[in-house]
Every structure is written in C-alpha cells, then in structure tokens.
Amino acid sequence: MLPDFLQFLFSGVTVGAMYALAALGFSLIYNASGVINFAQGEFIMLGGMSAAFLAQAGIPLPLAIGLAVLIAAAVGLLVEKLAIEPAGNAEVVTLIIITIGASLTLRGLVQVFLGKATHALPAFSGEAPIAILGATLLPQSLWVIGVSVALVAALAAFFGGTRLGKAMLATAHNKLAAQLVGVNTRFILLFSFGLSAALGAMGGILVAPITYTSYDVGIMMGLKGFVAATLGGLGSGVGAIAGGLLLGVVEALTAGYVSSAYKDATPFVLILLILFFLPQGLFGKKTTDRV
Amino acid sequence: MTMKPTTRGLILLAVVLAALPLALPNAYYYDVAIRIAINACVAIGLNLLIGYTGQISLGHAGFFGIGAYASAILTAHYGWPPGLALLAGGTATGALAFAVARPILKLKGHYLAMATLGLGIILSIVIVNETAITGGPDGMSVDAFSVLGLPIAGDGAWYCAVAVLLILVTKTALNLIDSPAGRALQAIHGSEIAARVAGVDTTAFKVRIFVLSAVLASVMGSLTAHYVGFLTPGVAGFFHSIELVTMVVLGGMASVFGSILGAAVLTMLPQLLSALEGWETVVFGLILMLTMIFLPRGIVPTLRLKLAKREN
Amino acid sequence: MLKVNRLSKTFGGVKAVQDVSFAVRAGTIHAVIGPNGAGKTTLFNLITGVYTPSDGEIVFDGAAAAGTSPDQLARRGMSRTFQNLQVCMNMSAIENVMVGAHLQLDTGLLAGMLRLPRLGNADRACRAEAQRLMEFVGVGKYRDTHASQMPYGALKRLEIARALAARPKLLLLDEPAAGLNHTETGEIEALIRKVADSGVTVVLVEHDMKLVMNLSDHILVLDYGRKLAEGTAAEVRANPDVVAAYLGASA
Numbered sequence: 001m002l003p004d005f006l007q008f009l010f011s012g013v014t015v016g017a018m019y020a021l022a023a024l025g026f027s028l029i030y031n032a033s034g035v036i037n038f039a040q041g042e043f044i045m046l047g048g049m050s051a052a053f054l055a056q057a058g059i060p061l062p063l064a065i066g067l068a069v070l071i072a073a074a075v076g077l078l079v080e081k082l083a084i085e086p087a088g089n090a091e092v093v094t095l096i097i098i099t100i101g102a103s104l105t106l107r108g109l110v111q112v113f114l115g116k117a118t119h120a121l122p123a124f125s126g127e128a129p130i131a132i133l134g135a136t137l138l139p140q141s142l143w144v145i146g147v148s149v150a151l152v153a154a155l156a157a158f159f160g161g162t163r164l165g166k167a168m169l170a171t172a173h174n175k176l177a178a179q180l181v182g183v184n185t186r187f188i189l190l191f192s193f194g195l196s197a198a199l200g201a202m203g204g205i206l207v208a209p210i211t212y213t214s215y216d217v218g219i220m221m222g223l224k225g226f227v228a229a230t231l232g233g234l235g236s237g238v239g240a241i242a243g244g245l246l247l248g249v250v251e252a253l254t255a256g257y258v259s260s261a262y263k264d265a266t267p268f269v270l271i272l273l274i275l276f277f278l279p280q281g282l283f284g285k286k287t288t289d290r291v
Numbered sequence: 292m293t294m295k296p297t298t299r300g301l302i303l304l305a306v307v308l309a310a311l312p313l314a315l316p317n318a319y320y321y322d323v324a325i326r327i328a329i330n331a332c333v334a335i336g337l338n339l340l341i342g343y344t345g346q347i348s349l350g351h352a353g354f355f356g357i358g359a360y361a362s363a364i365l366t367a368h369y370g371w372p373p374g375l376a377l378l379a380g381g382t383a384t385g386a387l388a389f390a391v392a393r394p395i396l397k398l399k400g401h402y403l404a405m406a407t408l409g410l411g412i413i414l415s416i417v418i419v420n421e422t423a424i425t426g427g428p429d430g431m432s433v434d435a436f437s438v439l440g441l442p443i444a445g446d447g448a449w450y451c452a453v454a455v456l457l458i459l460v461t462k463t464a465l466n467l468i469d470s471p472a473g474r475a476l477q478a479i480h481g482s483e484i485a486a487r488v489a490g491v492d493t494t495a496f497k498v499r500i501f502v503l504s505a506v507l508a509s510v511m512g513s514l515t516a517h518y519v520g521f522l523t524p525g526v527a528g529f530f531h532s533i534e535l536v537t538m539v540v541l542g543g544m545a546s547v548f549g550s551i552l553g554a555a556v557l558t559m560l561p562q563l564l565s566a567l568e569g570w571e572t573v574v575f576g577l578i579l580m581l582t583m584i585f586l587p588r589g590i591v592p593t594l595r596l597k598l599a600k601r602e603n
Numbered sequence: 604m605l606k607v608n609r610l611s612k613t614f615g616g617v618k619a620v621q622d623v624s625f626a627v628r629a630g631t632i633h634a635v636i637g638p639n640g641a642g643k644t645t646l647f648n649l650i651t652g653v654y655t656p657s658d659g660e661i662v663f664d665g666a667a668a669a670g671t672s673p674d675q676l677a678r679r680g681m682s683r684t685f686q687n688l689q690v691c692m693n694m695s696a697i698e699n700v701m702v703g704a705h706l707q708l709d710t711g712l713l714a715g716m717l718r719l720p721r722l723g724n725a726d727r728a729c730r731a732e733a734q735r736l737m738e739f740v741g742v743g744k745y746r747d748t749h750a751s752q753m754p755y756g757a758l759k760r761l762e763i764a765r766a767l768a769a770r771p772k773l774l775l776l777d778e779p780a781a782g783l784n785h786t787e788t789g790e791i792e793a794l795i796r797k798v799a800d801s802g803v804t805v806v807l808v809e810h811d812m813k814l815v816m817n818l819s820d821h822i823l824v825l826d827y828g829r830k831l832a833e834g835t836a837a838e839v840r841a842n843p844d845v846v847a848a849y850l851g852a853s854a
Contacts, residue, residue: 101575
C-alpha cells in the first residue's frame with residue numbers, strides 16, 4: 001500500500017518538477033507580453049535532444065548540458081525576434097497561431113535533421129535505485145528535484161535582487177508604467193523568451209535520462225506545462241511551481257490507481273475542470289474588464 | 292441589376308465544380324478534389340466560429356473524429372444503415388458540443404484555446420485507447436456509404452455528392468452571414484459588450500454557432516470515413532485540428548470563399564510534400580507564422596482589399 | 604422612468620459608488636457630472652447591467668433592474684453608448700446600426716441559413732430604417748463605408764444611431780462629446796436635443812460643461828462615488844460645494 005503510493009509520489013514529483021519549470025517559462029513570457037507561448041514544449045524537447053546528441057558525439061556530459069541550454073536559449077531568442085516581434089500588436093488569436101506555427105517549425109526541423117528515433121541521456125550520477133520505505137527512487141529524480149529547487153531559488157534571487165529582474169516584474173504588473181519609467185519592454189520580452197527557453201530546456205535535460213527524448217515529446221510536455229501554469233494561476237511564479245508539482249503527482253496517481261492508458265488525458269481533464277470552476281487558478285488574481 | 296459579389300462567387304464556384312471533371316485526368320486527382328471539398332465544408336463551419344464570431348477552437352478534429360468513428364463503428368460492428376449512423380454521430384457530437392459549450396465559451400483568448408485544445412485531445416486519447424471498438428492506433432476499416440440501399444461508390448458519384456454538398460454549405464453560410472443572426476455573430480466579434488446592449492444574447496449565439504460548426508465537422512467526418520474506407524485515430528488528432536485552423540487562417544478569416552481556397556491549398560500541400568517527409572510539418576509551421584505576420588487577414592480578404600484600393 | 608436607491612459598488616477595497624440615490628423623469632434630459640474618478644461610468648455600468656451592485660436597488664420603468672444582464676435590459680427598452688467607443692470595426696457602418704435592431708428581427712440561426720422570403724423582406728426594411736437613422740444622426744453619407752474607415756466623430760454618432768435602432772425608452776450616453784472639437788460638440792448637442800424631442804429619455808455623462816448646462820433638465824453631481832448635489836442647471840451652478848469641487852475652472 002504505502003510503497004506503491006510512495007512510488008507514484010516520487011515519479012509524480014519528479015515529472016512535476018519538470019512541469020513546474022515549463023510552467024515558470026509560460027508565466028515568464030505571459031507576464032512580459034500576455035502571450036501564451038505554445039512553442040514552450042519544443043524548448044523542452046530541444047534541451048533534451050541537443051544534450052543527447054552532444055553527449056553521443058563524445059562531449060562530456062556537463063558541457064553538453066550547458067551547450068544544450070544555450071542552444072535552446074538562442075532558439076528562444078530567435079523565435080521572439082523572427083516570429084513574435086514582427087507581429088506587433090496582433091490579436092490574441094493571431095499570436096496563439098504564430099506560436100503554434102513556431103512550434104511546428106521547430107519540431108519539423110528537428111525531425112528532418114535529427115531523425116525520429118528516441119534518444120537517452122546518461123543519468124547524471126548513475127542508475128542504482130535508492131530504496132526508501134519500500135519504494136525505489138532513482139538518483140536522477142534527486143537531481144531533477146534538487147536542480148529545480150536551485151533554479152527556482154536563483155530565479156527568486158534574480159527577480160528580487162537584480163535590476164533586470166525587478167524591471168521584468170514591473171513589466172508584468174503594468175507594461176505601460178514600466179515603459180514610462182524607462183524600462184525597455186521590448187528587450188524584456190526578448191530576454192523572457194530566452195530565459196523561458198533555458199528553463200524549459202533544463203527541465204527537458206533533467207528528465208531525459210528517465211523518460212527518454214525524441215522529436216515529438218515537445219507537444220505533450222508543452223501542453224502539460226501550460227496546464228500546470230493555468231492550474232497554479234497564469235503569471236504567478238508560486239502558482240507555476242505548485243501547479244507543476246500538483247499536476248505531476250495527480251498524473252502519476254491516476255496512472256497508478258486508475259488507468260495508465262488514460263494517464264495523458266489527466267492534465268486535460270484537469271484543465272477543463274480548472275477553466276470551468278476556477279479560471280484564475282489556485283494563486284491567480286480575479287480580474288474584471290473595464291468598459 | 293448588378294449582382295452581389297457573393298452571388299458572383301457562388302456562381303463561379305458552381306461553374307468550377309461542374310467543369311472540373313472535364314479537366315481531371317485520373318482517379319488520383321478526383322480523390323484530391325473530393326478531399327478538398329470535404330475539408331472546405333469543415334473549414335467554412337470553423338470559419339463561422341473563428342473568423343466571424345471571433346472565437347477559437349483548437350480541437351475541432353475531435354468532433355470530426357466522433358462523426359467518423361461513430362459512422363464506422365455503428366455500420367461495421369452493429370450493422371446500422373450508414374445514413375442513420377451519420378445522423379447518430381452528428382447528434383452525439385451536437386449533444387457533446389452543447390454540453391461543454393456554455394462553460395467553455397465563457398472563457399476568452401488563451402483560456403478558450405486551451406479548453407478546446409484539451410477537449411480535442413481527450414477525444415483523441417479515448418479513440419486511441421478504446422482499441423476494442425475503434426481498432427486503436429492500427430485503425431479500422433469502414434463500409435461503403437449508401438442512402439436507402441443505394442450505394443455511393445466510385446469517384447464520380449462521390450464527387451457529385453460532395454460538390455453539391457459544398458455548394459449547399461457555401462450558400463447557407465453566405466445566407467447566414469447576411470442575416471440578423473449573422474450580424475449578431477459578427478457583432479460579438481466586433482464588440483461583445485456592444486452586442487449585448489443591443490439585445491444580443493451573446494452566450495446563446497456563441498453556443499449555437501459552436502454546436503453548428505461541430506455538427507458540420509462531424510457529418511463531414513462520417514462522410515470521410517465512408518469515402519476513404521479506412522480510419523486511423525489521427526483524424527481526431529491535434530495536428531488535424533491545427534490543419535483545419537490553418538485552412539481558415541490562410542484562406543481568410545471571415546471569408547467563406549477564403550476557407551474554400553485555404554482548404555484547397557492545404558489539402559494539396561501534403562500531396563506535394565509527400566516525398567519530403569518531415570518537411571510537411573516545417574512547411575505548415577512556416578505557413579502559419581508567415582500568414583499571421585504578413586497576411587493577418589488571410590489571402591482572400593487581402594486580395595479583396597488590394598482590388599478595392601486599385602478601384603479607388 | 605429610472606429610479607436609483609442607495610446604490611453602491613465596491614471593487615476590492617475601492618468604493619467606486621457609495622449610497623447614490625436619484626430619479627430620472629420620463630422625457631427629460633438628465634446629466635451626471637463630476638471630476639474624473641467620481642464613479643460616473645461605474646454608475647452607468649451598474650444601471651446598464653454590466654456590473655452587479657454591491658448594495659442598493661435600481662428600478663427601471665417600474666420593474667426591478669439591479670443585476671439584470673444588458674441584453675435583458677435592452678429587451679425592456681434600455682440602450683447605451685460607451686465612453687471608449689464600442690463600435691464593431693469588423694462590419695460596415697450600416698450593419699452596425701442594423702445590429703441595434705436585433706430584437707425586432709427574426710434572429711434564428713436556421714432562419715438565417717435558409718433565408719426565407721419573409722426574412723429577406725424584413726432585412727430590406729431593417730436596412731432602410733438603419734439608413735434613416737444614420738441620416739437622423741448625420742452620418743448618412745457613410746452608409747456602405749466600413750466602420751474601420753470612418754472618422755472618430757462619425758463613429759461617435761454611429762454608435763448613437765445603433766442605440767436608437769433598438770427604439771429605446773431610455774438612452775444612456777457615456778461621454779458623447781469626448782474627443783470632439785468645438786463644431787462637432789455643437790452638432791452632438793443638437794443631435795441629443797433632437798433625440799430627446801423624439802420622446803426618448805436621455806441620461807448622459809459628460810465633462811463638457813457648456814453642453815451639460817445647455818441641454819440638461821436635471822443634473823446629478825458625483826464626487827468620490829457619492830452624490831454631491833442634484834438639481835437644475837441653475838441650482839447646481841450656484842451650489843458652493845459643486846463649485847468647490849471643480850466647476851470653477853471650466854464653466
């Protein structure tokens with residue numbers, strides 16, 4: 001009874017940490033621009049795939065990881081420069097479709113140039129499972145959770161302590177006001193994309209040793225990351241983390257206790273429930289439209 | 292008496308559809324033409340929802356899938372006549388769309404997109420998982436279509452059927468747009484609050500058009516199932532939903548003829564790219580991005596504007 | 604025609620409207636004035652069903668109206684225009700006005716799709732009426748123009764035409780002269796007088812004091828969400844509290 005539950009909990013928290021990083025990425029971009037970046041999932045995929053390929057090419061793992069994050073960040077910047085910026089002040093529907101287009105393009109390019117095969121990344125510190133109260137925990141899971149916590153702490157320090165971080169928060173609260181005090185909101189948006197891509201990529205890299213990676217993992221990862229962000233409240237950092245972990249755990253518990261075939265449907269049933277009953281999410285703010 | 296541009300367009304469409312068989316060299320081209328007509332009908336329905344009423348649906352393939360699989364399962368496993376199965380599929384889709392419409396359409400923008408996306412994916416997952424009835428990822432075969440015992444088989448018969456259907460769908464869509472109901476829908480897009488103070492029950496209208504476009508997708512799904520003779524879960528998948536949205540967006544939001552053009556281009560595209568596997572996704576993605584950045588109104592409305600400017 | 608009793612609306616910690624009571628007699632022109640942020644548009648939104656009151660009651664044409672939805676109120680004869688111009692930029696001018704007549708037409712989806720002959724006739728009549736209304740407000744020449752091509756002043760008047768198409772008993776105008784120059788303001792003033800003379804009760808929010816003083820039978824002054832004063836133009840002009848609040852600068 002308990003070992004099973006713990007097992008599901010461990011795997012849930014592990015994948016939940018990745019969802020949390022993806023959700024943070026969504027919230028970052030949403031705060032900077034009101035755009036939901038449907039291409040976020042592809043950044044996650046790019047992280048895992050780049051790292052896998054670089055590692056296979058013989059590059060030492062830590063370097064491969066670093067390069068993969070940089071590659072993803074660069075792609076994120078490109079997407080913002082080439083796809084989002086030219087669209088100017090387009091309608092929400094338009095922007096959604098543009099980011100979907102970007103996601104398709106990225107996925108297609110990876111499929112063409114890197115193939116459709118699944119790849120694995122070597123576990124960071126070995127694969128010997130650790131036994132805890134009858135359940136097994138992979139060392140990689142500890143890496144996922146540990147690095148995620150470190151990243152979140154770093155982000156908190158960044159937003160609270162640096163000028164750029166505070167400028168980003170200001171833009172999130174009131175873009176016009178931020179512009180009026182001299183914040184370059186265009187740069188903030190560009191930076192958000194880069195940072196989100198890096199975060200997503202890191203998440204993808206962390207779980208790649210466990211879940212493997214291929215050209216099409218981006219869709220589901222991205223969508224689930226968005227579900228997590230909405231669950232916690234779009235735009236809220238705390239919400240993103242809470243939403244990610246919650247989603248991961250609920251998904252794992254569903255897979256374990258209800259049906260593993262419908263595991264992938266869980267996030268979407270959750271999102272429908274949330275959107276129907278609590279659209280602002282757990283930590284989001286209720287807003288009224290000014291007429 | 293000067294003819295309205297929409298009447299001109301409709302006549303042109305009828306002429307093209309009637310004359311096309313003379314130009315099509317072989318069965319392959321007939322197949323493409325039939326698929327275009329079917330996609331165009333779905334796209335027109337979707338455009339009424341997205342372009343005219345200003346909503347969004349990223350899960351419409353789910354409704355298409357319900358119709359397709361309902362027809363397939365009811366005829367193959369339960370021996371229902373195809374016409375009845377099609378009606379059953381349409382009714383089931385309508386009921387589902389109605390049930391989720393009110394809560395979903397209260398949402399706006401990203402949330403609405405996400406909700407429709409979620410719905411479509413749930414439907415798609417159900418189809419994949421229930422292998423016993425749907426054949427799962429390997430798919431299932433579908434019997435031929437027949438109305439009151441008369442089979443519709445062969446490219447000629449199918450072409451006539453879908454061509455007539457396309458003309459009907461186009462005409463009713465054009466009628467709708469130029470009616471009080473149609474103006475109410477467009478007003479919802481233009482300014483929902485203005486529509487409301489004018490007395491439009493915006494929620495009811497949004498629900499109605501959502502259900503209508505869903506049922507249309509379902510009916511076309513049923514027909515596709517019978518026409519192709521074989522179904523795979525991909526017809527209800529996310530990529531198909533995106534294809535449908537791309538047809539609307541590329542051809543022109545709030546343009547019935549635009550949807551037909553968009554359907555034509557995007558049905559022919561995979562055929563052209565079939566040799567270049569993987570590039571199909573890239574090209575789709577690029578089309579979506581480039582259209583939305585440079586031609587945000589889509590092809591037909593942009594052309595129409597250019598012509599109008601030249602006349603002035 | 605309209606009675607408001609102890610109406611209040613609070614947003615979070617902000618008391619946008621506090622304990623406001625007033626009455627509007629049928630056939631009159633009633634103005635609501637006050638400094639920016641006094642709660643005028645919030646009051647409008649409460650009356651027209653966009654917001655639900657936190658407290659108090661609204662009686663429109665003899666029946667309770669607090670919290671009723673805008674489309675229901677339209678059914679009962681209330682119509683309004685908006686401060687930030689809510690015109691459907693995706694439609695032509697005349698189509699915008701025809702939307703205003705929504706409640707008088709057969710608005711079924713099926714009827715629209717089939718385009719039965721009686722619908723065609725009703726549509727033609729509606730179009731003719733919309734044309735007449737556009738001429739009444741002075742934008743007759745823009746009949747087939749797309750809304751996105753029209754100048755701001757014309758759009759303001761188009762919105763009034765749309766509101767009139769609903770044949771309202773009560774018309775609320777939210778800053779009809781906002782953004783208009785001197786000549787255009789004069790034209791709007793004449794238009795509002797024409798509308799009132801045709802039997803419609805008018806309530807307007809306005810900043811242009813000359814317009815308000817010329818037109819209004821009765822004025823309500825708000826400040827910080829509360830009623831500051833009420834009375835005829837002469838009474839309000841002489842009220843020292845009102846003068847203190849802001850009148851001195853612009854009359």
